[in-house]
Amino acid sequence: GKRAFVAGVADDNGFGWAIAKSLAAAGAEILVGTWVPALNIFETSLQRGKFDESRKLPDGSLMEITKIYPLDAVFDNPDDVPEDIKTNRRYAGSTNWTVREVAESVKRDFGSIDILVHSLANGPEVSKPLLETSRNGYLAALSASRGSSISLTHVASERIIPGYGGGMNSAKAALESDTRVLAFEAGRKHKIRVNTISAGPLRSRAAKAIGF
Template sequence: MSYNLLKGKRGIIFGALNEQSIAWKVAVRAVEEGATITLSNTPVAVRMGEVSALAEQLNCEVIPADATSVEDLEEVFRRSMAILGGPVDFVLHSIGMSPNVRKKRTYDDLDYDLLAKTIDISAISFHKMLQVAKKMNAVAEYGSIIALTYVAAQRTLFGYNDMADAKAMLESIARSFGYIYGREHNVRVNTISQSPTMTTAGSGIKGMDKLIDFSDRMSPLGNADADECADYCITMFSDLTRKVTMQTLFHDGGFSSMGMSLRAMDQYEKSFDQYRDDKGNIIYG
């Protein structure tokens, strides 16, 4: 169902790769809600063909760019303003990748050159994006800029590795830059902390399927899926949230506020069944 929440608005969606991508779903919902958009991803991702299929579906243009390159980002904003007819009203940063995770390097055995790439791709690219947009006056007053994050920025979750460090920096950038951008141009900058989601990037995290199951058992509302995250992004792009900025907004079914749930406790108790004596007492070995 469309509510015309973005009627007449213009936006840029960074990071749509395939139908599993949250960015892909955000792009679809944004157009459904009346926006005109451009898409951007790396030249390699664009050559893969699926992003082009989305662009054809939504009747929008794809602008290939490396989000770690200031020059490429300048081109994205310059071309987007030309294509869309002026400054944009919203931007989505859905970019993250850890070479250490891909190479199965554990957190206590990181390759530091790869760590620098993780931070550059997953966090500093957001600062570059914000800085370029501000210098080019590319985002309209009361525009909304969103980056996707995860609770591992604040809590330790096994297997998330150096992406946790990147997400912590991402959230800090949103606060620090959000103050300046809000004060000078009334532009909102927030991060959305999404439930673990089986995107192409997420599938590279060790034990992701188990993490998804655990968080689902812990969350009173269950995990938020990618379509629901897209809906939340749309509300943050809309005029209904004009005074929300510098926030990490948890979209995780309540997981971030939980200590232990009944479902998780039941599963935990069941794991001890094989260690009980004939009176039902747990035998600790």
């Protein structure tokens, strides 16, 4: 069977959860990366059976998540993490959650993965028009929204979508461009396919935040 790592699952409403389920139904082993501040409530809800109904696969069995890794995709190394995050109460209980550390942990635990899904969204100023977006908000949107292998993009990269602000349009345009370049580079170098999906709208937590 294949092993998949799905980054960006913290409840059962988003694309990450739905993709994980489809992969599990197809026989894949599922690992997930969950945003550090959301980890506690996700693990607790899972343990208490809150997601059991939506864990149901077509054959009646429940999706198993082999391991949940705390992840903050904005930081590559511990050196990148600013003091206020390091000392933040919601981060204090977890370790090894920067991108490089998670990659190393997965490698140590499982050796390799076959499928990587990037299903993250974080535009802290997504509800502000681009005209009113701060430099920090804009850079945060670009920093969290780039990805590889399979990611989720938005039609706002090429068309004006009022309400999709904070630089998220730019983040998605960068994602699509990077997908093309990474498909070329990683394809030649490692035979890794890199794609992005522009799905229809889904009322996830991220989408509700901007009133979709």
